[in-house]
Amino acid sequence: MSHEEFIPLAERKHLREKQIKKHNIANILTHWFNAGAGALLVLTGLGILFSPRLGIVPDIWLEFVRNVFGGTANLITFHYTVGLIWMAVMTFNILVGFRKYFIPFARNRMMLDKDDIEWLKVKPLQMLGFVKDKPLPPQDAYNAGQKIYSYVVVVGALLIGFTGVIMTFHQLVPWPWLLQWALPVHFGAMGMIFAGWIIHVYMGAVFPEEKEAFFSMFTGKVSALYARLHHSKWYWRYVTEEAEWEDSVLEKGRQLQEEAAGAD
């Protein structure tokens, strides 16, 4: 569709069969942990919002969720407990292995470079059916759109966490205005992430081009063809590293052979 490179058939078949690792186990677990916690938090969080004047959530959900938890107090306790656990786990995940996992992850998969900016200008137009001929710049493991979403998530999560802590420990907060503003900010940040999440789910799971992406979130792997077509910057870096690694293995074998021959 939007990828210019033409790959001959035989190579294409070979590439399709070859699987490369896109997501390590940490990524996968963190992703699904976020998804699960997020689901619980959104559902219970919305369930807390009883105010008739705000009128956000339908009564049926409000009644149901209170019945399930046996009252508003328990519901709130559950919500902030999950929230605090989520924050603790995320903090742990990021800090432990900060250098080995997080820094490279952030550098390649979160930071926007020139190609990303260009992509952001071209891709949306193409999706609407315009400028189909323009070539899309090469993308890293996460394309620019995904990177933008990651910003939404990070900023949103920080806001939600910060305001969430304020509300959880409201007894210790001496400024009522801080509590009062924490509420709409918490809600707004959640809404922001939720809006982006709808697109994230569609693009990741439903959109036909990205089918492999969805499964990769379980297996960790994508086919080399997919990688080369959609995330070429990452692919070629991977291939280079793979080649280097193969070379080093071969070199090692040769050395061992020579040593064995010399020993005879």
Added chain:
Amino acid sequence: MAFQGPNLTRREFFKVASASAGALAVSQFVPPRVAKAAMRSGILDADGDGYIPTMCEMCVWRCGVLAKVKEGRVVKLEGNPDHPHSKGRLCARGQSGLMTTYDPDRVLKPLIRVGPRGGGQFREASWDEALDLAAESMLQLKNQYGPEAMIFSSTHNLSQVQFENLLNAYGSPNYGTQRSLCFNAMVTAFSLTYGVEEPARDYDNVEFILLIGRNLLEAISTSETAALVEAVARSAKLVVLDPRFTKTAGKADEWIPIRPGTDSAFLLAMIQVIVSEELADCDFVKQYVVGCDGIIDAMSEFTPEWAEAKTGVPADTIRRIAREYAAAKHNALAHPGWRTSNFINSFQTERAIATLNALSGNVLTPGGCLIAENPEAAGVPLGKPPQPPYPRTTSLRLDGVPWRYPLVPLKLGIFQELRDAILSGEPYQAKGWFISRQNPVLSIPDRAKTIEAMSKMECIIDVDVIMNDTAWFADIVLPEASYLERYDPLMALEGKVFIRQPVIEPQGDARSALWIYKQLGERLGLGDFFQYEDEEDYLRQQLAPFWVDLEILKTRGYVEPDAQREEEPEITFNTPSGKIEVYCETLGNAGFSPWPTWEEPTAPGPNEFYLLTGKVGQHTQTATQNNLFLHQVEDKPRMWIHPKPAEARGIKNNDWVLVSSPIGQIEIQAFVTEGIRPDCVYMTVGYGHISKGLTTAYGHGSSDSDLHVTYTDPISGGQALSQTYVTVEKA
């Protein structure tokens, strides 16, 4: 070690209080002794929760209380519906009793002074040490100077009977009650006129109420205050004579801002109208009253016109009120008053009130609104422990009763004279002072003199619940348990006998007065006068005539023994003639006017004000200013002044002003209000504490005792607190 109450918040103190009360952590709940007993008798359930009946002590009205106890702590106080003084309700002070018991400034261990007197430096001691020291001092004083050198003063406690026992057994004649600062005028007048100290009031059918002062809606006596409100709501007419627009005046049909010191003129004129216009049923009244024949002549000069000149009240008003009063017949009440220590002529005011009531026939008619009997006695003769006769005391009383003041009842005395005699050393020098439930440093006029009097003492022993101002100057402080933590002798009221019993364990080492007096008595070699084992044994001896089990009394809170109420005999009065003595020969023989009469009071000079003082519904005299609950609901202590004189002195609302009297000066904030005569200023009593052991009360507001000049009425011994005149200027 300087005295420092624990610096705790209320929540923390509850924890400490319950810990020291013996209630351990919830997981190991071991019910303390009181709770165990209450659980056995069923008043508390298995968790130690429930209601224990007892009596309040936040003022002298002593309402019945149901104390709610939860896990070894008292958490709420309710009025006991069966008690005639509360009828199920408690005033602000009654409700605040929790904070008096749990006040962080409570004295919970005996204290012995270590620094200079008034320096507040005490060390904690055991009961043995403190009591031994106290007894040793008292014996040494007795041996060296005679028992009369020891003054015993206490105000009005349920344990008063044992206090008097100690005093009498020790052999001192010097008994200082605070009564002369309060109601000597009333009691003396009514004793002489009716033979009853304080006639009871009944508002059920009253149609016309005349209050002379008696700020019932602020100087609250729970059931009587409620009865007054009820009567007014029922459309009884209320007329209030008061130089100040009190809350009682606020509910009156007519408020008469009478010139201070002239109440008796108003009342004498009323009497004159009633007798000259023959509005009283003379024939009926004649049978019971001495003086019906001569009264018209005796009152002839006290016309309403004459009274108008004295009081500032129009003659027509006086005449009309007299006629309205008389028209209500035996449903008209001229209230005897309570604190009647206003002017030297307050005694005559009381005599006039007694006369008015006699003329209306209310005290002579069953169902009338005044009853010539003391409700507290009411036909229930309580038992008491046996004891030998008291030693004779031959020395004169320091307060001049009866040798200088022949008509003052012995059990009232004249407190301010006692204080002055300590200073003068005449007729002999007092050397020791035993004080219990009383705060003379703040209550006697002229605080500086009282403190100076204390410097003459070799030994001052004080029994109190908290480090009040008098305890601050004491040598030995003996901690009494608060009223929620102790037994006191039983109280008889309207045919019922009520108990005060501990609802929680006494905190710290605090003990009941019954125990303290006995312990002291024994160490003084007077054990024979205290023949009871412990408090419960004492109560059992009190109940002995009635065959009632103490346990039943503890459970129900009261019993109603079948006292023989005889058939209403002929109405008589406990006077020499057996009748109401409007014409009182006793007075005549003592050299005073036998008729109620007019005595010209003094008056302030051109730049001076009458200094009025009074009570509020949120405090009790000098005792409650440290109570945190009451502190929250009190009015800021300020001096009331009318806008005209305020403006003339450049004083605006809340400005600080200097108020000076002949003996002292205070600084206080002004409250500019239309609700007071322009020639008067007013301040609420009880503030201005100087004890640093009272965290909340120390330094809060100013004390009237720094301004009041000491005057004594020669007939009743009463103080004349409103005869102090002050100047006011912007500070």
Added chain:
Amino acid sequence: MADKKRYGFVIDVERCIDCRACLVACRAENDVEIPYTRIWVRDLGLKGEFPELSRTYVPYNCMHCEEPPCVDVCTSGATYKDQETGLVLVDQDACIGCGFCVDACPYDARHLDKTRGVVDKCNACAQRVEMGRAPACVATCLGESRLFGDLNDPESDVSKALKEAKSVQRLVTEDVNPGPNIYYIHGDVMESGVLPREPRYTAAETFWRKLAIPAVAAGVGLSFLGQAAFFTKQLLEGEKEFEE
């Protein structure tokens, strides 16, 4: 057949003597932290000129309104109008201490207890009412000025008092009438010092209602519509077998 109770107060104004026993009783019964208070006795001030003077006291607390603005604005539903009794109550375990309700109450009858971080107010001593006893303030009132009971029950003290009263007022204005359930009899209490104000909504609450919610709704709506459009397009185009 009055199944639903409507608990409320009747205050006989001429019987109130401003003794403040009610204030102390409430604090003791409900463990109210100093310096907060759940109830008041308002002094309308000395009126007139010496010696023609008068004074009125107005006992005052949460009005347990029929249409309480506080319930309307409560974020978590911690405050609610009890179905059975009609009392407006606060479940303090569910209160998150945002304080929107404090500003919303036209009578300023609620306060944020900073020591506990939750909102507190008169609950008509529901714990006593449950046991068939009067609220602490009513039980102790010396003048029998405070009355409490079921306004829907014609035999209750409050209903009888209202019927026999010579004058009845409630603290409402033309603009503000949330249906308070405290009735004042035998006194004129309609003065600015005690009349209600308009409910106030804090900046944060207004921001939330007027900005944040519409923004989120728009954002979520747009995303949803966006993906719905593409998904529809996808469905229309049909499954492509050989996709890359």
